[in-house]
Structure formats: C-alpha cells, structure tokens
Amino acid sequence: MANTTQYTNPLIVQRADPFIYKHTDGYYYFTASVPAYNLIEIRRARTLEGLAHAAPRTIWRKHESGPMSQLIWAPEIHYIDGKWFIYFAAAETTAFDKNGMFQHRMFCIECDAEDPMVSEDDWIERGQVETGMDSFSLDATCFEANDKLYYVWAQKDPEIKGNSNLYIAEMSNPWTLKTKPVMLTKPEYEWETRGFWVNEGPAVIHRNGRFFLTYSSSATDENYCMGMLTVDENADLLDAANWHKSDEPVFQSDLAEHQFGPGHNSFTIAEDGQTDILVYHCRDYTDIKGDPLYDPNRHTKVQSFTWNEDGTPNFGKPVPYNYE
Template identity: 50%
Template sequence: MPYRTLPVLAALVFSTAGAAPVFDNPLVTQRADPHVTLQADGYYYLTATAPEYDRIEVRRARDLNGIGKGESKVVWRKHASGEMAASIWAPEMHRIDGKWYIYFTAGRSDAPMDIRLYVLENDAANPLEGTWRERGQLKTGWEMFALDATTFALDGRRYLLWTQRPPKSDKHMTAVYIAEMDTPLSIKGPATLLTTPEHPWEKVKFDVNEAPAVLVKNGRVFVTYSASATDANYALGMVTADARANLLDAKSWTKSPKPVFASSKATGQYGPGHNSFTTTPDGKTDILVYHARGYEHIPGDSLHDPNRHTRAQAIAWRADGTPDFGEPVADKKAPAVARQ
C-alpha cells in the first residue's frame, strides 16, 4: 500500500487559550457536505449540498453560529439537460489570487451518477455579488467517476485533492488522490494515490474513500476523508504527512488504522463525515465542520434521505501534535426535518 500505519496516539492535551467554543448545533438543517471558510473580510462562508441536488448556494455570517440565518443566495442552478444537469454535490468555495472559485460535482441528464468535477469562477470581492462563470470540467487525467474536489496551498505550491474511481478499476470503489495545480482550473503532472478502502470500517456496503479535507498544523498535513456508505456507517479516516515532505510521494503519508470520527449512540449523532476545517476569528481554536443525522436507521437509499445537517465543534490537540476530534456532540436544539 502507498502508506504506512500510524502508531497509537498519545494522551490528550487541551488548549490553554481559553474555553473552547460551543456551537448551537445543527448550524444549518438539511445541508450536507459542508465547506466553511473564514475570510479576511471577517465573514464565514458556507457552501454545502442541498437535498434536491439541483443548485449551489452561498451563505455568509460574521458568527459561525449565525451562518444558518445569515445572508444566503443561490449562485448557480443545474442545467436543464446535458452536462451539469444532475447530482449537484459537494460545492467548495475558495479564494485564490483575488478570485472566487467553486469546485463541485455534477452528472449528466442521461447519466446522473456518471459524475465529474467542474469549476465556477467569480471576480467580485463579495461572492454573493458579481457573475459566476462556468469554467468547465476540471480534468484529472482519466475519465471516470470523480467527485469531492478540495484545494490548499503550502510553501508556494497549490494542490488539488479529490475522489475518483481508479483507472482500470474492476469494481465500484473510490479512492483519494492528490496532484499539484498549475492554475486554479487545472493540475499538472500525474495524480498520486493517497488512500484506498482497506479496513473493514471503510467497506461497509460500499468500498469508499472520499471527501478529502486538509488541516495544516504543527508541522504536519492532516487529510481527513470519509469512508463507507452515507448512512450511520459513514466515518472519518485520516492520512498524515510531514509538511516538509514531498506531498506527491505516496510514501510520505501515513494512515490511521481506525476511524478518527464516527457515529455516537451516546450523543445521538450518526454518520458524521464529509467535513471541512476552519478556526475561530482569533485563529486560536480549530473547528471541525461536518454533517450528521440525528437518527440511525434510514429506510431505502440513504442518499435520498435529506436530513444530513451541518454541525461544528472545537478540535482538541494531543501531546504529539495530532488532532483529537472526540465524538460528534449532541444537538443543542431539535433540528427541523422539512425541506428548505
């Protein structure tokens, strides 16, 4: 395999910067795959998957707890037919070189699940204004089922991470890849495989590694990913590399043998996953943003159940410099279940 196994982690050490923030979860009901970014203008911006799988909306608020009631605008809708006409999933909005980019997943009207990566671009300072232009498909090097793109920059280099079915794969499994970007719309060089489903907890109902998210801290690059079916079995795994290492070398990465965040009967939260990372405004506390459901059993296909809600909680840090996500916290309020 292209990674080594991560050793058992050390005991918890909590931040001395003050009490960790407590969030009024769920922050937004019926919004899955949440991506939150705190920008220099003082706003938190949220993009997420709507349960109808038909549009992309952007929300913003100065307080993360208020993101559900903040400004909101639908900035793009699916096409009536052809490409980008179905399965509008997992939008992520990033500010790169003075422009906004939304990376998202979409299928065709004649093949809703034959999905690929696409990009929107906006020159406006405020992404709720201006024009979002379609910049086409983000090519990964081979044409096969692809989703869940994210991007980050480190030491002057920008990287794309995404999920894709491996070339010439003889089974319906997904893996996580990384490549360097030469523009916000393209990658250069071959993709590097970071992780494939290996452990039993990554293969429940479906062999899935998907939805990478990046946290750079304590001299390391932590990449979380989601595994298994999108029901109560959904859970976060993690691969780690030294920030000074060659991130395009698969041998630079280690993989945790167990999930780092999973369902909790004690708190009544099930299927936590497809996360992103942000911080408090002062930058002193790291925050895990994710979706989960408030019940375990789902009749039928879990992708047709709309009640994956956006949640957040503070991250603790161990003595060895690795994150401890704990367990998904209980709701502060009863979530609504009506479609929005």
C-alpha cells in the same frame, strides 16, 4: 484564551457536505449540498452561529441538460490569488454507468468580484477539471504548500475494487492539473468498506509541521466515518509513500448520543482566531427509507477540537444535538 463557545447543533439543517471558509474580510462563508441537488448557494455571517440565520444567495444553477444538469454535489468555496473559486461535482444523468456508479465529474466556477455574494452572472464556468481518468469523480478540495497549489479529490479506478480512492496532483491554475494523479489511499480496512468501499470527502489542515488530510469512508448511513492521512510539511506531497494512514477511524458514530454517520468534513477557525473547528454533517437516526443519499436529514454541525501531545488532532466524539 481558548474558545469556549457552545454552538447550536445542528447549526444548519438539511445541508450535507458542509464547507465553511473564514475570509480576511472577517466573514464566514458557507456552502453545502442542497437537498434537491440542483443549485449552489452561499451564505455568510460574522460568526459561525450567525450562519444559521443568514440568508442564502444562489450563485449558480444546474443546466437544463448536459454534464452539469444533474445531482450537483459537495460545493467548496476557495479564495485563490485574489479570486473566488467553487469546486463541485455534477452528472449528466441520474443513471449508473457500466461499473454501477453515478456518472459525476468535477467542475469549477470563478468569480473575480471582491464580494462573492453577487448575482449568478458574475460567476463564470471554467468547465471540467480533467484528471486524465474518465470515470466517476467528486469531492475536490485544494490547499497551498510551499507556494504550490494542490488538488485532492475522490475518483473511481475501474481496475481497483471499490467506489472511490483519493488522489492528489499539483495545479497549474485553479481548474487545471499540472501533474498526473497520485493515489494516496484506497478503501482497505473494515471500517472503510461497510456497505460500500469508499474514500471520499477529503479536507486538509496544516498544523504542527504536518499536513493532516481527513476523509470519509463506507456507506453514507451510520457506517460513515472519518479516516486520516498525515505527511511532513517538507516532504514531497506527490510521493504517496510519504503519507501515513491511520489504521482506525478518527471520528465516527456515537450510538449513545444518537449521532450517526458523521463525515464529509471541512475545517475552519473559531471567532477567537485560534481554536480549530471541525465542520461535518451527521444524522440523529438510522431508520432511513430508501437510498441514504436522498434522505435530506444530514445536518451541518460544528465543534471545536484539540491537539494531542504528539501534535495530531483529537476530534473527540460528535457533540449531541442541543437545539429545541
């Protein structure tokens, strides 16, 4: 029977770049960017709704100086070969580089405790995930396919117009790339280049004999929206020609319901173990003072989605806010 749960939305306020993972212990684990961009926290609950009231546990704090001292962005928690890993982006300074970009690089921390809700001392730093390109990079995720571990992320290529493209590589371990980066997509459509030329925030779901890779595009205001790449599960995932890009957004602002800039999504499964859940952040207004990145009101939302007859996901529209 399909899940008919109506979740509170927003589920968690002032948490951008949300990531929810349902573990084999029955808990949902949640992490996201905090408004101060200064630490990484985890919260957990037996239900998605329970995450709204779960107490967060800080498991890592930014350094006083150095490459992991500023703008801690977009953590993701993964469980790989019996250990917990969190990927995140961090910078040494809030200043822009010569390309007018932030100076983020990607990092990994690890915990081998059964329960990741432990003290900060139980998480060890694995350092920077090196891609072979020394430039702005962020929003790493990983997924397994055919007994191989793949890493997907966003990065700036100074030779390509725009802010970030999406890349994939196979990994030799959860913090080391085994192969050279392969570019899967760059901003090219009008809906990917509003305000900024951006492809970022990748997320992967495996269904119906294919891998679907969603990503976010354009400026982080009402123009923010989601695109999608599709590849056959048996294809060579490191051959960009095997990935097919949707020419229209698959999820975008709904002006009638005042839902603006949905994106930076992740995927999880509902309590019934069957219904797929889209996790994303969104705002309910467009009058943003200053840089949208420093506006704290990108809230975490969750909603179920369905599948089309051709086996592709149908995300629908962002659900309206329903809390009092």
